[in-house]
Amino acid sequence: MRRQDTMVRLVGVLSCASAVLAMAACAADEPTSSSTASTVTVSQSDSPQSDSPASDPTAASTGPASDADAVSTGVAEEPTPATGGAPVMxxxxxxxxxxxxxxxxxxxxxxxxxxxxxxxxxxxxxxxxxxxxxxxxxxxxxxxxxxxxxxxxxxxxxxxxxxxxxxxxxxxxxxxxxxxxxxxxxxxxxxxxxxxxxxxxxxxxxxxxxxxxxxxxxxxxxxxxxxxxxxxxxxxxxxx
Known part of the structure; x- marks a missing residue:
């Protein structure tokens, strides 16, 4: 009887241990799931930031406007010949x-x-x-x-x-x-x-x-x- 009781108790302990390990495994999975959700969130917040310069009218016009100004300045500095090539009297x-x-x-x-x-x-x-x-x-x-x-x-x-x-x-x-x-x-x-x-x-x-x-x-x-x-x-x- 004692041997049988001992075996029953041992089986119970093993069952509890298995249950504990299973719970631990579930607990260990939760941070991973949370991390995955966090990663998705970060990638979603990065996306608008990377698109903002292209969609920003000010940013989009800055480059071309500067280039146009440079060209205009160069042209403005070029001397304009008088009509017929004659200099001003x-x-x-x-x-x-x-x-x-x-x-x-x-x-x-x-x-x-x-x-x-x-x-x-x-x-x-x-x-x-x-x-x-x-x-x-x-x-x-x-x-x-x-x-x-x-x-x-x-x-x-x-x-x-x-x-x-x-x-x-x-x-x-x-x-x-x-x-x-x-x-x-x-x-x-x-x-x-x-x-x-x-x-x-x-x-x-x-x-x-x-x-x-x-x-x-x-x-x-x-x-x-x-x-x-x-x-x-x-x-x-x-x-x-």
């Missing part, structure tokens, strides 16, 4: 340099001499000898708008002169408009540089230096001379 009141700084000797005669920053175009205005007109000459240029063709060497280089109310294209064979040419040893051949944006005016002639060349005006006529431009302008072409 300049007058004595536009001068922004002291003409006296450019006065000096040329080939045996004094005038106000200057040259382009590249040194390709040399000019002289208001000569001591009134028989010598104001004008410019280039080491190298192109056929003039009036059809004059020079060789770009030796005794045939391009020149434009302001004569009797007209801009006249010619080929010259000497340094008429080259400052310092009478005293080459002093290192001023060509005259003082007229920097881009600078305007000189003296004796009724006004000249401006720009990246398109040197342009001069007198009596409502003008010209532009550079390596790739050789244009003359009729009276009153661009008065303001």
């Amino acid at each position: 300049r007058f004595p009141r536009d001068a922004n340099v002291n003409a006296a700084d450019f006065f000096g000797p040329g080939a045996g005669i004094n005038a106000y001499f200057f040259q382009s920053p590249s040194g390709n175009v040399r000019c002289g205005i208001d000569f001591d000898n009134p028989q010598v007109p104001s004008g410019c000459q280039a080491l190298s240029s192109v056929r003039s708008s009036t059809g004059v063709t020079c060789l770009n060497r030796g005794n045939s280089v391009y020149s434009t002169q302001l004569i009797s109310g007209a801009a006249v294209s010619k080929c010259v064979n000497q340094p008429i408009f080259v400052g310092g040419s009478g005293n080459p040893g002093q290192g001023t051949v060509g005259g003082r540089v007229l920097q881009y944006g600078q305007i000189i005016s003296v004796g009724g002639t006004t000249c401006e230096s720009s990246t398109t060349g040197i342009s001069c005006w007198a009596n409502s006529v003008g010209f532009t001379l550079s390596r790739d431009r050789n244009d003359t302008y009729d009276p009153g072409y661009g008065q303001r």
Whole structure:
């Protein structure tokens, strides 16, 4: 009887143990289930966050607006050429340099001499000898708008002169408009540089230096001379 009671008790204990283990197993599964639910919740909350920049009108427009502004700024900074390629006519009141700084000797005669920053175009205005007109000459240029063709060497280089109310294209064979040419040893051949944006005016002639060349005006006529431009302008072409 005692042995049988003992076996019964042992079976009961094992049953209880099994029940305890089963409950423990169920308890251990609950955090896993909760964790799974939590993971789903997190993934759902992440989804709207990742979509918000695309759906946000402000965010969507920021990038393109910045790009458009950059393009517009670039375009706005580009210079706008004047109608027909002619520069704006300049007058004595536009001068922004002291003409006296450019006065000096040329080939045996004094005038106000200057040259382009590249040194390709040399000019002289208001000569001591009134028989010598104001004008410019280039080491190298192109056929003039009036059809004059020079060789770009030796005794045939391009020149434009302001004569009797007209801009006249010619080929010259000497340094008429080259400052310092009478005293080459002093290192001023060509005259003082007229920097881009600078305007000189003296004796009724006004000249401006720009990246398109040197342009001069007198009596409502003008010209532009550079390596790739050789244009003359009729009276009153661009008065303001």
